[in-house]
Amino acid sequence: MNYTIKASSILNEDAVIHIKKSHIDFGTTSMSAEILPNPAEIFLGAFSACMLKNVERFSTMMKFSYTKATVDVNATRLENPPRMDHLEYNLTIYSSDDKLNLDLLKKNIEKFGTIYNTVKLSCTISGTINKI
Structure with a gap:
């Protein structure tokens, strides 16, 4: 591709x-x-878009429903050389579906997200997924 x-x-x-x-x-x-937005924020936007696309993708595969998903991303930038050092995210899934397995969703996003895996090669990532 x-x-x-x-x-x-x-x-x-x-x-x-x-x-x-x-x-x-x-x-x-x-x-x-x-x-x-500046280029760093566009970069974080691509990371967020990857996560949200995968929520949609895995909702079908894992057979859960949701009404909305939001993600907040914070990043730490180092100066010399200028680069992202750490990303931290909080993904919130709005769902009342008991079939939503948050641990499996997190595992799938981290394993199959194209942008997620690209970013992971250059900086650390930590995050949580919550259901409301």
Whole structure:
């Protein structure tokens, strides 16, 4: 499986990622630092998207239902060289389904998540999954 995206920027303006029919603006200037996501936040967004996609995927495979899922991600960045050192997540599944096995869901996300496994090669990850 291969993926292709495009991104573009204009001098002294912000940038955009072009993926299929989506356009994701992100900040490259100091003027947008408080408004648009920066590249590190886009990276964390991809990590979160991977987790949420896998909740959807495994809900079918594990035969559980849910109404909503949310994930909060915090990251620690080191300076020299600049890199993410540790990610911590809290995934919340809104479900009243007794078939939802949180331990198995966590194991599956950690084993089969493409972005999760890519990130795991370069920094530590810890997290929890809760059901509400």
